[in-house]
Amino acid sequence: MSDLLAGLNPDQFAAVTLPSQHALILAGAGSGKTRVLTTRIAWLIQHGQANPHSVLAVTFTNKAAKEMLTRLSAMLPINTRGMWIGTFHGLCNRLLRAHYREAGLPQLFQILDSGDQLSAIKRLLKNLGVDDEKFPPRELMHFINSHKEQGIRAGEAEAWDDWTRRRVALYAEYEAQCQREGVVDFAELLLRAYELLNRNEPLRRHYQTRFSHILVDEFQDTNKLQYAWLKLLAGRGPGVLSADGAPGALGAGQAVVFAVGDDDQSIYAFRGAEVGNMRDFEREFGVLNVIRLEQNYRSHGNILDAANALIAHNRGRLGKNLWTDAGAGEPIRVFEGFTDLDEARFIVDEVRELIRDGVERDQIALLYRSNAQSRVLEHQLFSAGVPYRVHGGLRFFERQEIKHALAYLRLIANADDDTAFARVVNFPTRGIGTRSLEALQEAAHRANSSLYNAAASLSGKAGTAVGGFIRLIEKLRSETAALPLPEKVEHIIDVSGLRQHYLGEKEGGERLENLSELINAAVSFLREDGDRTAEEGGEVAAFLAHASLEAGEHQAGAGETAIQLMTVHAAKGLEFDAVFLSGLEQGLFPHENAAQERDGLEEERRLMYVAITRARKRLYLGWAQTRMLHGQTRYCAPSIFLDELPVALLSRITPVAAPTPAYGRGYGAGSQATSQTSSSGGYGQAPMAADAYGGLRIGQNVEHSRFGQGVIVAAEGGGNDARVQVNFGSAGVKWLALAYAKLTPR
DNA sequence: ATATTGTGACTTTTT
DNA sequence: GTCACAATAT
Numbered sequence: 010m011s012d013l014l015a016g017l018n019p020d021q022f023a024a025v026t027l028p029s030q031h032a033l034i035l036a037g038a039g040s041g042k043t044r045v046l047t048t049r050i051a052w053l054i055q056h057g058q059a060n061p062h063s064v065l066a067v068t069f070t071n072k073a074a075k076e077m078l079t080r081l082s083a084m085l086p087i088n089t090r091g092m093w094i095g096t097f098h099g100l101c102n103r104l105l106r107a108h109y110r111e112a113g114l115p116q117l118f119q120i121l122d123s124g125d126q127l128s129a130i131k132r133l134l135k136n137l138g139v140d141d142e143k144f145p146p147r148e149l150m151h152f153i154n155s156h157k158e159q160g161i162r163a164g165e166a167e168a169w170d171d172w173t174r175r176r177v178a179l180y181a182e183y184e185a186q187c188q189r190e191g192v193v194d195f196a197e198l199l200l201r202a203y204e205l206l207n208r209n210e211p212l213r214r215h216y217q218t219r220f221s222h223i224l225v226d227e228f229q230d231t232n233k234l235q236y237a238w239l240k241l242l243a244g245r246g247p248g249v250l251s252a253d254g255a256p257g258a259l260g261a262g263q264a265v266v267f268a269v270g271d272d273d274q275s276i277y278a279f280r281g282a283e284v285g286n287m288r289d290f291e292r293e294f295g296v297l298n299v300i301r302l303e304q305n306y307r308s309h310g311n312i313l314d315a316a317n318a319l320i321a322h323n324r325g326r327l328g329k330n331l332w333t334d335a336g337a338g339e340p341i342r343v344f345e346g347f348t349d350l351d352e353a354r355f356i357v358d359e360v361r362e363l364i365r366d367g368v369e370r371d372q373i374a375l376l377y378r379s380n381a382q383s384r385v386l387e388h389q390l391f392s393a394g395v396p397y398r399v400h401g402g403l404r405f406f407e408r409q410e411i412k413h414a415l416a417y418l419r420l421i422a423n424a425d426d427d428t429a430f431a432r433v434v435n436f437p438t439r440g441i442g443t444r445s446l447e448a449l450q451e452a453a454h455r456a457n458s459s460l461y462n463a464a465a466s467l468s469g470k471a472g473t474a475v476g477g478f479i480r481l482i483e484k485l486r487s488e489t490a491a492l493p494l495p496e497k498v499e500h501i502i503d504v505s506g507l508r509q510h511y512l513g514e515k516e517g518g519e520r521l522e523n524l525s526e527l528i529n530a531a532v533s534f535l536r537e538d539g540d541r542t543a544e545e546g547g548e549v550a551a552f553l554a555h556a557s558l559e560a561g562e563h564q565a566g567a568g569e570t571a572i573q574l575m576t577v578h579a580a581k582g583l584e585f586d587a588v589f590l591s592g593l594e595q596g597l598f599p600h601e602n603a604a605q606e607r608d609g610l611e612e613e614r615r616l617m618y619v620a621i622t623r624a625r626k627r628l629y630l631g632w633a634q635t636r637m638l639h640g641q642t643r644y645c646a647p648s649i650f651l652d653e654l655p656v657a658l659l660s661r662i663t664p665v666a667a668p669t670p671a672y673g674r675g676y677g678a679g680s681q682a683t684s685q686t687s688s689s690g691g692y693g694q695a696p697m698a699a700d701a702y703g704g705l706r707i708g709q710n711v712e713h714s715r716f717g718q719g720v721i722v723a724a725e726g727g728g729n730d731a732r733v734q735v736n737f738g739s740a741g742v743k744w745l746a747l748a749y750a751k752l753t754p755r
Numbered sequence: 756a757t758a759t760t761g762t763g764a765c766t767t768t769t770t
Numbered sequence: 771g772t773c774a775c776a777a778t779a780t
Contacts, residue, residue: 070769098770122770195770230769280768379766384771401768438756558770578767600766616767639765640771 013051013084017044024300025049027267029058029222032298033291034269037331038316038622039307039584046226046269047077051084059222065093065242065264067100068226071559073582074099077226090540093220097235098195098558101202105193106545106554108212112205115191117422117550119429120557124407126150126194129428133179133186136450143172144179153180157196158232158281160203190425190459196234203238217244217262228270228290232281236289239266245294266294272327273320276578276616278608287327305331305622307584309338311658312628316621319653323611331622340660342629343651349382349592349636353389356589356631360395360572363587363627370396372586374573376620378598381638382591383574390572400575405561410511410520411527415556417501421486422549425459434460437510440474449475481505494548495531502527530561577620588624593632594645617650630654710755711735716743718755 014022021041024034025048036042050066053059068074074095082089093100102120105112121129130146130153133139156166163181168174187193193201206213223243225231231239244263268290275284290296305313313331320326346352360373375386375397383399390397405411413436419429434449435441453463461479468476485504489497502508502524511517511524534552535542545551573585592598598617603609621628632647709721719737735743735752745752 096770120770123768198770277768279766381765381772440756442756560770576767597766602766612767637771 013048013055017048018304020300020302020304021045021048024302025052027298027300029053029265030298031266031290031294031296032268032300033228033287033296034267034300034302035327035329036269036271036302037305037329038271038274038619039305040302040331041306042269042271042302043073043076043080043226045302046224046267047080047084049267050077050081050222050224053222054085054087061087061089061092063219063221064224065100065220065222066224066226067094067239068096069230071096071099073226096558097238098198101198101238102554102558103541103545104202104205104216105198106550108205108209109546111209111212112201113188114193114201115423115425116546117191119192119419119423119426120198120554121187121192121194121428122407122557122560123150123195124412125192125428125557128431129186129190129192129194130183132427132431133183136454137179137182139179144176149176149179149183152176153183154194154196155281156180157194157200158234160200160234160237162200186427189457190427191423192426192428199234199238203234203241206238206241213241214262216242217264220264222267223264224267224269226269228268229272229275229284229287230270230277230282231286233283233286236283236286240293243294266290271329273323273329273615274581274619276581276612276619278612279606301329303329303331305333307625308333308622309335309626311337311340312621312624315341315628315654315658316618318655318658319614319621319650320618322653323614339627341654341658342627342662343659344629344631344662345647346631346633347635349385349633350389352591352631352633353385356386356591356629357389357393357395359629360390360589361393364395368586370570370572373589374575374580374583374585374587374623375589375591376575376577376580376623377590377592378577378600378616379592380576382597385637386574386591390574396569396571397574398571400573400579405523405526405530406556407560408520408523410507410523411556414498414502414505414507414524414527415553417482417485417505417507418498418549419553420461420482421489421501422553424461424482427453427460430460430464433505434464434475434478437506439478439506441478445473445475494535494552495528497549498531499528577616580623581619584623584625586625587627587629588620589629589631590620591631592636593630593648593651594636595648596643596645597636597638598648599650614650614653617648711752712755713737713745713750713752719743 014025017025018041021044024032024045027049034042034045036045046066050059050064053064054061066074066077068077078089078092078094081087081092081094093103095103105114105118109116109118127146127150130150131141134141134144134146134149156163163177163184166177166180168177187197206216220242223239225239242264243266268287270287272284272287275282278284291299308316310333313333314337317330344352344355346355356375360375363373364370375383377383377386380401387397387399406415413433416429416432419426420433423429431446434446449460449463449467452467453460456463456466461482464475465479467473468479481504485501488504489500492500508521508524511520514520531552534555535548538551538555539548542548542551545554577590595601599610599613603613606612630651632645632651634645636643636645710718711721712718713735716735716737719735721733721735733745733747733752735745737743
């Protein structure tokens with residue numbers, strides 16, 4: 010009973026047992042956020058403040074939602090199945106399925122994932138004969154989505170110039186097309202659900218009365234629309250997107266909102282997240298309870314101190330300082346490579362040492378700012394024979410063979426789904442080329458009908474290829490009507506010719522495996538979520554929604570434990586014993602594009618903060634003087650973030666050589682006097698010992714007895730093999746072995 | 756209908 | 771440098 014609260018620290022305890030009033034929990038990294046959130050729900054239920062039916066808890070990822078459900082069922086002897094715990098999109102889907110008529114949707118409406126949405130837009134542009142040079146589909150997609158995320162329909166969108174007027178018109182056309190086809194994209198899911206509740210008063214009252222407690226995870230990542238949706242459900246404000254609800258006492262039909270978030274970990278502003286929602290929430294809900302969770306259970310002291318010092322450079326924070334009683338631990342290791350290759354080599358050497366010392370492979374993470382950086386690391390790991398796993402990239406339900414199979418399933422469920430139709434009319438190829446397809450588009454456009462209907466009415470003319478396709482779909486529909494979902498899927502894969510197609514393909518083996526896996530996915534879907542299937546429009550619709558909303562793991566975790574490679578974004582929420590952060594260079598991290606964005610540097614800094622706080626015991630920060638980027642060698646200065654870390658916490662280790670101060674910002678010129686920055690341990694103005702590179706570094710001017718004056722443009726190797734490439738101007742560019750050539754620094 | 760060549764982009768990303 | 775996508779050639 011009371012062991013629910015056992016082991017909570019005072020702040021956590023306070024948060025969990027707060028009275029039924031709005032609350033904002035500022036939960037620092039590693040402060041037990043999820044635990045507090047779930048225990049709060051359990052506590053509310055246990056103390057009769059709420060019952061499972063009246064709780065709504067919302068997260069951003071399926072993973073977080075699942076985690077919450079698992080923990081909750083471990084804490085309480087209740088059935089969590091019927092509870093409204095899920096992602097924003099998942100819950101909106103549930104709402105729309107339950108009230109599809111009121112929402113103006115067909116019962117079996119389909120959900121477009123971003124890939125589907127993009128092809129839908131491309132198709133639209135083609136149909137309308139719009140020049141996709143002037144209106145790039147991706148740009149248009151972003152335009153449409155960001156409007157929807159602000160709650161702005163095409164009819165209400167403002168346009169300042171011709172181009173935008175045109176884009177608004179296309180937005181309207183796109184809305185019409187989706188409506189005609191009975192499909193909704195991700196943003197539409199939220200906007201529809203919002204509008205449904207907003208317009209339909211009885212329905213709104215129903216849900217407002219039903220939910221007495223609303224809990225929100227990762228509140229700093231909510232966008233405008235999500236916040237508006239929350240306000241609506243909480244019974245705040247008349248429902249106009251921008252309107253304030255009057256702060257004050259709770260009335261009937263108002264829910265208590267418990268929001269958990271960390272403004273310092275807001276790293277998704279680029280996709281519409283509004284940290285400002287936290288302040289707005291505090292103000293608009295008249296939040297009386299703001300609790301800070303600052304005790305960190307993850308990292309050693311030095312790591313936390315570094316994180317705190319770094320994030321202190323941001324302005325307008327809600328304020329928070331992490332601490333731990335775990336002790337200072339090891340210093341943060343800072344290393345520097347001549348090239349990105351050097352950096353990678355060093356990392357891999359160090360990784361191998363860690364493994365030798367008994368660190369579990371999956372407790373080691375290699376983090377980077379952008380995906381392109383993984384290449385060098387992967388290469389080195391591969392040659393060293395260290396097993397690794399790269400996160401990100403194609404996910405299960407995004408694979409083409411899976412999308413094809415699902416498109417057949419979609420088409421059977423909803424013949425108006427043109428996206429699905431276009432995907433598989435000629436896959437596997439059945440002689441329906443571009444020409445017949447254009448004729449179909451034309452006919453469909455004229456009749457204002459779906460491609461399928463156009464094809465069906467056109468195919469009356471003899472046994473055309475198109476007719477064959479229609480008959481195939483009809484056949485599939487009738488043959489599979491009575492089959493349970495997994496058999497339906499299997500039958501479709503066989504009869505559509507997909508299996509046959511991949512059987513004949515050279516590299517089709519993996520695709521065939523994936524198709525079999527899809528059947529398994531259907532089986533486990535029924536096993537795990539089968540009970541909600543009825544309220545979401547039947548097995549097929551529920552499964553398809555599942556496929557769109559939960560794109561599946563990135564890759565099957567193939568047995569062996571492996572080093573983890575991922576972007577810093579992908580690492581949010583995870584933790585590792587040892588973390589390597591590579592590419593700490595100006596222009597890369599912070600990324601150069603961030604400089605153009607409002608508060609771009611601050612978001613980059615938060616990203617760095619997230620990266621640092623992933624580490625439990627050991628943290629490595631690395632950078633390289635030169636890096637191959639876009640096929641060109643770039644000369645790099647160390648990241649400004651390195652300068653923002655207290656020198657006392659760092660230990661400089663330079664793998665190849667300790668170079669001299671030379672060029673660029675951060676060294677020599679300017680920063681020497683104040684050089685807290687790049688001095689101390691290993692480099693900076695410290696006198697150079699004789700070493701492999703003789704105190705030379707890239708960008709440095711040198712003199713050679715025969716070639717004259719030059720500048721070092723590259724370096725490789727170390728020790729006796731150390732070589733540098735020098736541009737001597739008119740004398741040419743030479744590689745020189747340092748063991749032989751006499752180079753004098755200038 | 757498929758193979759080949761060319762062109763351009765290229766931060767981060769869940770749903 | 772390399773990937774994806776599109777226009778062109780076979």
